[in-house]
Every structure is written in C-alpha cells, then in structure tokens.
Amino acid sequence: MSKINELVEQLATPILNDMNLELVDVEFVKEGSNWFLRVFIDKEEGVDIEECGIVSNRLSEKLDELDPIPQNYFLEVSSPGAERPLKKEKDFHRAIGKHIYVKTYEPVDGLKEIEGTxxxxxxETLTVAVMIKTRKKTVTIPKEKVAKARLAVSFS
Incomplete structure (x- = not known):
C-alpha cells in the first residue's frame, strides 16, 4: 500500500467510525492526465449519496489541512457496489456462502480465474464450489496465490 493510501486510511478511519461506516478500499490512480483518489465506504445496509457527500467533505477538509498530495487530483467517495472487492480477513469471512470471483497469480487446478460460491x-485457503459445465467441483485456493478477489453477481 502506498504512503498516500495509508495516510488517507488514517484520516478517513475516525470520520467513518463516527458515522458507523467501514472503509473498504483506497485507490490513488492516474487515468489519462488526471489523478483520482477513490475512497470506497460501506455498511451492512449499504451507503447512500448523502453519506458519501458527508465523508467527502470531511475528508477533503483534512486533506486540505495536511496537503499531503503534491499533484492535483479528484476525490471520489463511493460505495464499492455489488462486486465489492475482498481484501481484508473480515471481507472473506463475510463472503462465505456468497458468489465470488477470484483471479490468481498462477493456475490452481488448471484455472487462473475461478467463479463460484x-x-x-x-x-490461509479459500474453498470455492464451482460449476464446470454440468459438474460441481471444489477448488481450494491458497491465499498467497490470490491476485484479486471480489463478490460477483450470479445470473443463474
């Protein structure tokens, strides 16, 4: 995690705790010629636009005070959406029984992309029940091989 991400996490955490919200992720990325600081927040019942606006205003004030980012950037505060990333231990525990998508650094059981329950x-390991054509299969994925994991919308 970059120093900017860590600092933003430190600044956002008390604001979010105050509002009973959870920090899901922080991204600081360049897209084209613009920089974006994206802060993803959530709570059990989901977040609304008003909560995102309050967090954005409060976080913006803190960032303006410290001025830790030398380049111009756009601050975006939003919900992670239906395909929420799974990064922290609690994210994985909370996702048990849910449909997920996992991309691995190297193949596991011949697969680099796995989608299932x-x-x-x-x-240390994720166990995912997948359907391969008409056959159910269980895939055990070592956590250190996970490049990316997120909730996935299932259309079945």
Missing amino acids: LTSYNG
Whole structure:
C-alpha cells in the first residue's frame, strides 16, 4: 500500500467510525492526465449519496489541512457496489456462502480465474464450489496465490 493510501486510511478511519461506516478500499490512480483518489465506504445496509457527500467533505477538509498530495487530483467517495472487492480477513469471512470471483497469480487446478460460491475460508485457503459445465467441483485456493478477489453477481 502506498504512503498516500495509508495516510488517507488514517484520516478517513475516525470520520467513518463516527458515522458507523467501514472503509473498504483506497485507490490513488492516474487515468489519462488526471489523478483520482477513490475512497470506497460501506455498511451492512449499504451507503447512500448523502453519506458519501458527508465523508467527502470531511475528508477533503483534512486533506486540505495536511496537503499531503503534491499533484492535483479528484476525490471520489463511493460505495464499492455489488462486486465489492475482498481484501481484508473480515471481507472473506463475510463472503462465505456468497458468489465470488477470484483471479490468481498462477493456475490452481488448471484455472487462473475461478467463479463460484465461497464455502470456507480459514485465513490461509479459500474453498470455492464451482460449476464446470454440468459438474460441481471444489477448488481450494491458497491465499498467497490470490491476485484479486471480489463478490460477483450470479445470473443463474
């Protein structure tokens, strides 16, 4: 995690705790000629536009005070949406029983992209029930091989 991401996390956490919200992720990325600081927030019932606006205003004030980012950037505060990333331990535990998508650094059981139901997570491995054509299969993925994981919308 970059220093900017860490600092934004430190600044955002008390604001979010105050509002009973959770910090899901922070991204500081360049797209074209513009820089974007994206802060993704959530709570059990989901967040609304008003909550995003309040967090944006409060965080913007803190960032203006400290001025830690030398380049111009756009601050965006939003919900992670239906395909929320799974990054922290609690994200994986909360996703048990839900449909997920996992991309791995190297193939696991011949697959680099796995989509199915997360049946268990023990901190070291994810167990995912997948359908391959008409056959059910269980894939066990070592956590260190996970490049990206997120909730996935299932259309079945």
